[in-house]
Amino acid sequence: MKTTYREALRAALRDALERDGRVFLMGEDVGRYGGGFAVSLGLLEEFGPERIRDTPLSESGFVGAGIGAALGGMRPVVEIMTVNFSLLALDQIVNNAATLLHMSGGQFNVPLVIRMTTGAGRQLGAQHSHSLEGWYAHIPGLRILTPATLADARGMLWTALEDPDPVLIFEHGSLYNVAGELADDAGPVDIGTAAIRRPGTGVTLITYGGTLPAVLEAADQLAGEGIDAEVIDLRTCGRSTTQPSLAASAGRTGQWWWTRAGAAAASRLR
Amino acid sequence: MTAVRASQGPADADHASHLLRQMLRIRRLEEKCVELYSAARIRGFLHVYIGEEAVAAGVLEPLAAEDCVVATYREHGHALLRVSAGAILAEMYGRLEGCCRGRGGSMHLFDAATRFYGGNAIVAGGLPLAVGLALADKMSGRHRVTACFFGEGAVAEGEFHESLNLAALWQLPVLFCCENNLYAMGTALARSESQTDIALKAAGYEIPAWAVDGMDVFAVEEAARRAVDAVRSGGGPHFLELRTYRFRAHSMFDPELYREKAEVARWMERDPIRLLKDSMDAAGQLPAETWETLQADVDAEMAAGVEFAEAGTLEPVEELTRFVYSDRTPGADQAGRAAG
Numbered sequence: 001m002k003t004t005y006r007e008a009l010r011a012a013l014r015d016a017l018e019r020d021g022r023v024f025l026m027g028e029d030v031g032r033y034g035g036g037f038a039v040s041l042g043l044l045e046e047f048g049p050e051r052i053r054d055t056p057l058s059e060s061g062f063v064g065a066g067i068g069a070a071l072g073g074m075r076p077v078v079e080i081m082t083v084n085f086s087l088l089a090l091d092q093i094v095n096n097a098a099t100l101l102h103m104s105g106g107q108f109n110v111p112l113v114i115r116m117t118t119g120a121g122r123q124l125g126a127q128h129s130h131s132l133e134g135w136y137a138h139i140p141g142l143r144i145l146t147p148a149t150l151a152d153a154r155g156m157l158w159t160a161l162e163d164p165d166p167v168l169i170f171e172h173g174s175l176y177n178v179a180g181e182l183a184d185d186a187g188p189v190d191i192g193t194a195a196i197r198r199p200g201t202g203v204t205l206i207t208y209g210g211t212l213p214a215v216l217e218a219a220d221q222l223a224g225e226g227i228d229a230e231v232i233d234l235r236t237c238g239r240s241t242t243q244p245s246l247a248a249s250a251g252r253t254g255q256w257w258w259t260r261a262g263a264a265a266a267s268r269l270r
Numbered sequence: 271m272t273a274v275r276a277s278q279g280p281a282d283a284d285h286a287s288h289l290l291r292q293m294l295r296i297r298r299l300e301e302k303c304v305e306l307y308s309a310a311r312i313r314g315f316l317h318v319y320i321g322e323e324a325v326a327a328g329v330l331e332p333l334a335a336e337d338c339v340v341a342t343y344r345e346h347g348h349a350l351l352r353v354s355a356g357a358i359l360a361e362m363y364g365r366l367e368g369c370c371r372g373r374g375g376s377m378h379l380f381d382a383a384t385r386f387y388g389g390n391a392i393v394a395g396g397l398p399l400a401v402g403l404a405l406a407d408k409m410s411g412r413h414r415v416t417a418c419f420f421g422e423g424a425v426a427e428g429e430f431h432e433s434l435n436l437a438a439l440w441q442l443p444v445l446f447c448c449e450n451n452l453y454a455m456g457t458a459l460a461r462s463e464s465q466t467d468i469a470l471k472a473a474g475y476e477i478p479a480w481a482v483d484g485m486d487v488f489a490v491e492e493a494a495r496r497a498v499d500a501v502r503s504g505g506g507p508h509f510l511e512l513r514t515y516r517f518r519a520h521s522m523f524d525p526e527l528y529r530e531k532a533e534v535a536r537w538m539e540r541d542p543i544r545l546l547k548d549s550m551d552a553a554g555q556l557p558a559e560t561w562e563t564l565q566a567d568v569d570a571e572m573a574a575g576v577e578f579a580e581a582g583t584l585e586p587v588e589e590l591t592r593f594v595y596s597d598r599t600p601g602a603d604q605a606g607r608a609a610g
């Protein structure tokens with residue numbers, strides 16, 4: 001089926017809301033407005049204001065409420081309009097969501113999903129363009145997902161909701177309009193490993209999220225110059241992930257380059 | 271449970287002695303903590319509640335077992351009304367037998383079994399959590415109350431305002447309990463707030479709010495019962511400003527440069543335990559031997575708690591990274607699970 005990244009995210013939300021009565025979406029303008037980036041457009045009409053819950057401009061308040069609701073047995077999906085605004089909720093994300101399981105000696109896990117837009121490249125100015133997923137990946141207790149493809153946009157949410165610990169999903173703003181084919185039966189995907197998006201033998205290009213389309217384009221250009229590039233999409237950032245495909249790929253190609261939106265340039269790793 | 275009026279008249283003797291016991295348990299536990307701290311048996315931060323016992327004892331009394339409690343780093347007293355002295359002391363000793371396997375310590379007491387949600391050491395950090403617990407209850411159609419304790423220092427934080435607004439907007443079953451002991455570390459209320467009437471601030475969010483004499487356990491209990499009943503029956507959030515005073519230093523590192531000894535002495539004349547004991551004496555409700563027995567019982571409970579903690583074991587080093595993430599192996603035995 002023909003779809004877009006935005007529609008795939010919406011299909012994932014709809015699927016989760018239909019599957020599990022404990023799931024609800026909460027955030028600024030997710031309801032009446034239809035979502036700051038129109039991801040939740042139409043869901044209010046389908047699921048009602050209890051489950052598509054507009055919040056005041058209180059990032060710390062509603063992220064904390066999401067944590068409390070998760071402790072209370074719900075499966076909240078909290079939308080923060082952009083990663084920049086998540087900084088106002090850092091206390092709740094770091095001191096509570098990421099830390100409660102440890103502090104309580106394993107008694108209180110926090111099955112919370114937080115979605116937010118990340119990334120630059122849309123001429124939105126400095127305060128709406130940061131890519132802070134790398135930062136968040138440094139916090140023990142959090143899982144960081146960066147869906148770059150339609151299948152991941154469609155499939156990562158349910159897997160994240162089934163995770164017993166807090167999961168942050170970073171949706172790159174430049175991906176929302178990306179269109180393409182998605183299998184009719186597309187569903188939950190594994191969130192533990194990197195994926196080879198283009199096999200090659202000459203060089204390994206590692207990236208994630210919004211930079212994937214550009215890197216795939218670069219690989220095509222390199223092919224024109226006789227260099228066969230392998231492109232790896234990390235899919236997740238940080239320590240809670242195993243990345244066996246990276247070492248294997250580097251073993252095959254002999255050199256790695258790493259790039260992401262927000263980094264000044266690509267860096268050669270080996 | 272007997273309905274209890276404010277302290278003008280004698281209350282039911284059994285109930286009064288129950289409250290006296292609860293407050294005395296908290297007092298003796300913390301006196302023990304200070305002693306153990308001074309002897310370097312326990313380490314880290316230690317914030318005692320001595321002087322404020324009527325607040326925890328009075329508010330927790332009308333709560334049902336399934337009601338949630340969210341508290342601060344000054345939470346030994348609230349915890350003791352739900353968790354055993356042994357489990358609390360073992361936690362302070364950093365022992366596996368502690369209520370958080372020694373991971374939490376004095377400021378992070380948690381107990382899933384009795385719905386005790388901490389133990390939050392970020393000023394005002396517990397308020398949004400309480401709002402969320404109440405949201406889950408409301409969305410699930412459960413008639414529970416979440417009691418959320420915080421100091422008057424939290425009132426200056428954004429999370430206080432965000433939480434009151436959300437709770438009022440969504441009519442959530444939260445009982446906000448502001449423990450106004452007049453100081454946030456060394457900062458007196460009047461030096462940090464343009465408006466020092468805290469109940470008035472809550473009323474600004476359309477939340478029914480009362481200021482209560484936090485040294486009078488009956489007054490606290492009565493106000494709490496009224497508020498808990500209203501919250502449970504769908505009346506939305508309620509707010510109590512409990513006017514109290516901490517008799518000891520903020521923590522074990524505080525030289526108390528910011529207040530006069532005479533001020534402390536004045537407040538100690540309204541020691542909540544002594545107030546209740548005096549009123550029971552006056553009403554002939556507390557024969558000398560009853561008082562002796564009560565003290566001996568409580569002392570024995572704390573001594574047993576210390577013994578339990580001392581005999582505790584340390585978590586093996588191999589388990590150090592456990593509980594950073596949940597154990598994902600299928601069928602893994604998590605110590606506890608988030609539950610409805």
Ligand SMILES: Cc1ncc(C[n+]2csc(CCOP(=O)(O)OP(=O)(O)O)c2C)c(N)n1
Nearest residue numbers: 344391392393421422423424451453454455
């Ligand atoms: C957000 C935050 N800022 C500062 C501190 C350091 N601190 C710990 S307790 C405290 C005073 C809090 O006073 P209050 O809320 O009145 O509670 P009390 O200690 O009087 O019970 C401060 C400033 C902290 N723990 N959290």
Ligand SMILES: [Mg+2]
Nearest residue numbers: 421422453454
């Ligand atoms: Mg205070």
